[in-house]
Amino acid sequence: MIKQILSKLPRKSSKSDTLASAGSDSNNNTNLGSSIQCSNGLNVVRRMSSAVFPSMVAAGAEAVEPHLSFKDVPNTEKQKLFVSKLNLCCVVYHFNEPDKDQSEKDSKRQALIELVDFVASGSAKFSEAAIAATCKMCAVNLFRDFPPKYRSNSTGGETEDEEPMFDPAWSHLQVVYDLLLRFVSYSSLDVKVAKKYVDHSFILRLLELFDSEDPRERDCLKTILHRIYGKFMVHRPFVRKAVSNIIYRFVFETERHNGIAELLEIFGSVISGFALPLKEEHKMFLSRALIPLHKPKSVGIYHQQLTYCVVQFIEKDPKLASVVIKGLLKYWPVTNSQKELMFLSELEEILEMTSTVEFQKIMVPLFRRVGCCLNSSHFQVAERAHFLWNNEHVFNHITQNRQVIMPLVFPALERNTRNHWNQAVLNLTLNVRKMFCEMDEELVLACQSKLEEEDSKSSMAAEKRRLTWERLETAASFQPVGGGGGNISFLVNPATCSVTC
Numbered sequence: 261m262i263k264q265i266l267s268k269l270p271r272k273s274s275k276s277d278t279l280a281s282a283g284s285d286s287n288n289n290t291n292l293g294s295s296i297q298c299s300n301g302l303n304v305v306r307r308m309s310s311a312v313f314p315s316m317v318a319a320g321a322e323a324v325e326p327h328l329s330f331k332d333v334p335n336t337e338k339q340k341l342f343v344s345k346l347n348l349c350c351v352v353y354h355f356n357e358p359d360k361d362q363s364e365k366d367s368k369r370q371a372l373i374e375l376v377d378f379v380a381s382g383s384a385k386f387s388e389a390a391i392a393a394t395c396k397m398c399a400v401n402l403f404r405d406f407p408p409k410y411r412s413n414s415t416g417g418e419t420e421d422e423e424p425m426f427d428p429a430w431s432h433l434q435v436v437y438d439l440l441l442r443f444v445s446y447s448s449l450d451v452k453v454a455k456k457y458v459d460h461s462f463i464l465r466l467l468e469l470f471d472s473e474d475p476r477e478r479d480c481l482k483t484i485l486h487r488i489y490g491k492f493m494v495h496r497p498f499v500r501k502a503v504s505n506i507i508y509r510f511v512f513e514t515e516r517h518n519g520i521a522e523l524l525e526i527f528g529s530v531i532s533g534f535a536l537p538l539k540e541e542h543k544m545f546l547s548r549a550l551i552p553l554h555k556p557k558s559v560g561i562y563h564q565q566l567t568y569c570v571v572q573f574i575e576k577d578p579k580l581a582s583v584v585i586k587g588l589l590k591y592w593p594v595t596n597s598q599k600e601l602m603f604l605s606e607l608e609e610i611l612e613m614t615s616t617v618e619f620q621k622i623m624v625p626l627f628r629r630v631g632c633c634l635n636s637s638h639f640q641v642a643e644r645a646h647f648l649w650n651n652e653h654v655f656n657h658i659t660q661n662r663q664v665i666m667p668l669v670f671p672a673l674e675r676n677t678r679n680h681w682n683q684a685v686l687n688l689t690l691n692v693r694k695m696f697c698e699m700d701e702e703l704v705l706a707c708q709s710k711l712e713e714e715d716s717k718s719s720m721a722a723e724k725r726r727l728t729w730e731r732l733e734t735a736a737s738f739q740p741v742g743g744g745g746g747n748i749s750f751l752v753n754p755a756t757c758s759v760t761c
Contacts, residue, residue, distance in 0.1 A: 470519030524565035551587035646688035
């Protein structure tokens, strides 16, 4: 009788095997990126796939039904529920059609919020299985290919006139980023175990996301990458190299990237933590990555962060000031006035930190360029160049080296007093000239005498060229030109068009 009763009861082994195979199929469909509606008839306890959590299966652990709340399970089961919910959230839904799978999307978002709250409470224990599940869930949800950029401007990145583009899936992405941030910031996280999953491949895919059009996503990535750089010390050289490669491609190939400002903001704090003396690798990063970033047309988008990074390097090693200024002169804009204004502002900030020895290395080419800026027909550029004399540190440099600098800029000042169209620039020029007179009146007179002599020589040379052209035109008008066998000759009238020499 007892055997007959037992034979009618369902066997646990067959049911467990059926659910395990269903879970395996669900994981395979997740890898294909398809949206899966979870069945409500799942048992409370089911065995997880060994492909996802090998350590759990090896230990014979069982996961709790993921739709349960953390409040509804005992403390001993919460870690299993945590892993089950992570696995459940590996299902990715598409937001191109807002009304499709709305209930499933809401359920997933609620599960993600529960995961974040559980980690924030400090109750989570990141075993190797939990670390693997967390990294897998973040990778499945975050790592994706962006559509081609259809921005109208060819410089790449967002400009001040363009409105940012927001990702429709942000309601899910935001919570996943929050969980990833809490994961990498978790105080009891075992870095030695975590680095097996937060590896070079994971970091590379994370860096690719910096090209997102959504500024909210880039802001989250900025914080997460900074925490990874601080916590996973073994990955620091790789992160620096990977970011350098992004900058190289941006500067020398595409000039299109949305996240340069955020990457530079991270490196601003990274550079401030460099040990002294600076390694050769760090100096190479300055000369090969940061200085060439002045070249692209879109430098205005990230110029503030770039200037901060450059200043951090000079604070670490003041000898790098001359290297940076030479780089600025190399990439100095000629036709872009707004870019020229940014360069002048950065130049003033660097000169405030420049020692006399380093200043003397670059003062000749530097003030030749400043002289051109003083004569700029764009009044804002000319004004900004004159304002350099209002900086006490720069003025001291000029005073100490006036024998070299004054002859370089005095002709530009004199040309402004004669024919600059803007009255404000003319007033600034007179003020600078007055400073020079108070500084060294004899040198001013010598420069003025030399300028008058050069102007006289230039006028004589111009008159000489004019007379030469007149003689050539007169000679050409009476020169016989032979035709055929030389039997026919005629006069050639001088050309009526004017020739500019």
